[in-house]
Each structure stands twice: as structure tokens, then as C-alpha cells.
Amino acid sequence: MLFAVKMDVNIPNDLDPELRAETIATEKAYSQQLQRDGEWVHIWRVVGQYSNLSIFDVRDNERLHEILWNLPLFPYMSVEVTPLAQHPSDIAAG
Numbered sequence: 052m053l054f055a056v057k058m059d060v061n062i063p064n065d066l067d068p069e070l071r072a073e074t075i076a077t078e079k080a081y082s083q084q085l086q087r088d089g090e091w092v093h094i095w096r097v098v099g100q101y102s103n104l105s106i107f108d109v110r111d112n113e114r115l116h117e118i119l120w121n122l123p124l125f126p127y128m129s130v131e132v133t134p135l136a137q138h139p140s141d142i143a144a145g
């Protein structure tokens with residue numbers, strides 16, 4: 052199942068700088084492992100925003116929820132999930 056997910060990050064300015072750096076590094080490792088596993092298919096920076104637009108390919112809604120819930124930055128994010136279906140005009144879909 053394919054989903055587009057927009058993540059808007061809002062880390063409080065008063066968060067301890069070491070915790071901030073550690074959380075961002077853990078987030079990167081977590082994301083890159085899921086990319087290697089094939090579940091996090093794309094991640095794009097949204098120009099001019101501390102946001103990303105990502106594509107996930109996961110077995111079901113519960114798996115996507117688990118992935119998002121466990122994001123190290125989840126407490127500092129707002130997340131918008133859009134389920135995707137094939138478009139009839141997509142030439143790649145045949």
C-alpha cells in the first residue's frame with residue numbers, strides 16, 4: 052500500500068542542543084534503515100520549510116502507523132497521511 056506523508060517538524064527552541072542533535076541523528080539512521088528495507092521509498096525536502104514529503108510502501112495501515120509513531124522526531128512533528136491509488140492515466144502502470 053502506498054502513502055504520501057508530509058511531516059512538518061517543529062523542535063522547540065529551548066530543547067537541549069545535545070538532545071536535539073542526538074534525536075536528529077537517530078531519526079536519520081531510522082529513516083535510512085527503512086529506505087534500505089524498501090518501505091520508505093522517497094524522501095524529499097519541501098522547499099523553504101522544515102518539512103519533508105515522503106512516499107511509503109507498506110503492507111497495511113497498522114505498519115505505517117507503527118513506523119510514524121516510532122519516528123524519534125514524532126513528538127515534534129505534525130503528520131499528514133494521504134493514501135494513494137493508481138491513476139488510470141499513469142503510463143508506467145501499463
Ligand SMILES: O=C(O)CC1=CCC(=O)O1
Binds near residue numbers: 060083102
Ligand atoms: O528533517 C526532516 O524532514 C525529518 C526527517 C525525517 C526523516 C529524517 O531523516 O529526517
